[in-house]
Amino acid sequence: MKVPPAGEEEAQFRALLRHEGLRMTPERSVILSEIFKIEGHFQPDDLLVRFRTNGVRISRATIYRTLDLLVSCGLVRRETFAGDAHYERAHHVEGHAHHDHLVCTSCGAIFEFYNSEIERLQEVVCREFDFELQGHSHQISGLCADCRRRAAVV
Amino acid sequence: MKVPPAGEEEAQFRALLRHEGLRMTPERSVILSEIFKIEGHFQPDDLLVRFRTNGVRISRATIYRTLDLLVSCGLVRRETFAGDAHYERAHHVEGHAHHDHLVCTSCGAIFEFYNSEIERLQEVVCREFDFELQGHSHQISGLCADCRRRAAVV
DNA sequence: ATTGCTATTGAGACGCAGTCTAGATTAGGA
DNA sequence: TCCTAATCTAGACTGCGTCTCAATAGCAAT
Incomplete structure (x- = not known):
């Protein structure tokens, strides 16, 4: 699989993976960069759909696993609205990491x-x-x- | 189906049903009185299990529908913890309806x-x-x- | 560049909560 | 009592998420 251009966040992700003895893979890279194209909240299957329509084939399991990783790395935040899991890239409101x-x-x-x-x-x-x-x-x-x-x- | 003893809450439920043009049924009565035996939170399938072990046969669909009714009546409150729906009888903390x-x-x-x-x-x-x-x-x-x-x- | 260890992947089976369906049953007003 | 709309049940179905396991592929050491 072709490796997409790396960004600043990818460097951060890569560092965190290494620290945990985990590996960077094309799938993880693609998922990360896709997430950082999205403004606002999204659900795991939104990513699936985006990949499908772009001809990128990444399985549901990999998406879920990668989201877990990104959450534990602090790059992405998970939120539950009325029983539905939503994710968003971690960013700041008025300088606060949390909102x-x-x-x-x-x-x-x-x-x-x-x-x-x-x-x-x-x-x-x-x-x-x-x-x-x-x-x-x-x-x-x-x-x-x-x-x-x-x-x-x- | 045998009708269980009615309580104060059942009278309230019955009044609200009538007001909406809905009917009181043995199932609704049983579900209500079972809920009011429970201290604290429960999930819909907890009721299913209780009924099964007591030999009472009420379907899952009826439980869900009745819970919806009780929530809209205000007798029961719904809460979502980490994606799982929990219910509790509506009662008060320090005189406050909400908590x-x-x-x-x-x-x-x-x-x-x-x-x-x-x-x-x-x-x-x-x-x-x-x-x-x-x-x-x-x-x-x-x-x-x-x-x-x-x-x-x- | 090659190797070896092992993390990772994909496809689909699986599990669970909750909803829907269709036919049988019943509450409750006339 | 009768009638009819509301309600019931069992089970199929949906959707989200997890798990399995054989095949693949990072990456550190050579």
């Missing part, structure tokens, strides 16, 4: 937010329960600005 | 919390995005007190 999501129940649009006060209060909650915070999942659902306007017209 | 969850990543224990400040800040976030808040899902994952202790020993 949470607003999900529009009408059109499915996803917005990112970060609120340091909420983050802090979660730590307070954990202290109350003698709980060691490892992570969290926080989604606010409702109507986005566009859908509110649309609903107001009707 | 969120701490999930232990080691033993799976689930704790409930309510933090009015976090609730308020969510409204602030929505205002920033011109977003109409309908609901939210907020789970904090980590190690519960017991598992922390257990980990400390080892």
Whole structure:
């Protein structure tokens, strides 16, 4: 399989793989670069479809395995919306590595937010329960600005 | 099918069904009373198993449909943890109809919390995005007190 | 460049949660 | 009691994700 052009992220991925004694393969490279072409969220089968339509043959299993790797490397983030796994390249909101999501129940649009006060209060909650915070999942659902306007017209 | 003893919740359910032009059936009654025997969270197939072991025959489809009804009636709440649907009878933490969850990543224990400040800040976030808040899902994952202790020993 | 060890891959079987279907049954108003 | 729409069941089906295992191919050492 032809090896696609490498980017900065690929160098990072390669370094992390080596550190773990794992290998870089054309498939992993293709998957990584495809992901970094996508703005916003995607689901594993979105990648499958993209590859199929481009004539690239990479199996579902490999996609899932590679996504797991990228998540544990921190290059990609996984999010679960109403039982559906979504992924997104890890990037930043206002300089924060972490963010949470607003999900529009009408059109499915996803917005990112970060609120340091909420983050802090979660730590307070954990202290109350003698709980060691490892992570969290926080989604606010409702109507986005566009859908509110649309609903107001009707 | 034999009709089980009715409780206060059944009266409420019955009233809501009537209001919607729907019918009370023995199956719905059995499912409701079984749910109200359960403390904490359960999954749809937990009910299936309970019924099977008690010799009660109610199909999976009926369980799912009835759970949907109970959720839309507000008697039961649905929550998604890591892609798995969990249900719980709607009840209150410190007088609040709503609460969120701490999930232990080691033993799976689930704790409930309510933090009015976090609730308020969510409204602030929505205002920033011109977003109409309908609901939210907020789970904090980590190690519960017991598992922390257990980990400390080892 | 070659070799050898072993990580990785692909295709499809599999598992599980949840939905759908079609025919049989039944709640509940007239 | 009768009638009819709502409901039930069993099981087929769907979709997402995981697993298997023989074949392939990185990559470190030679």
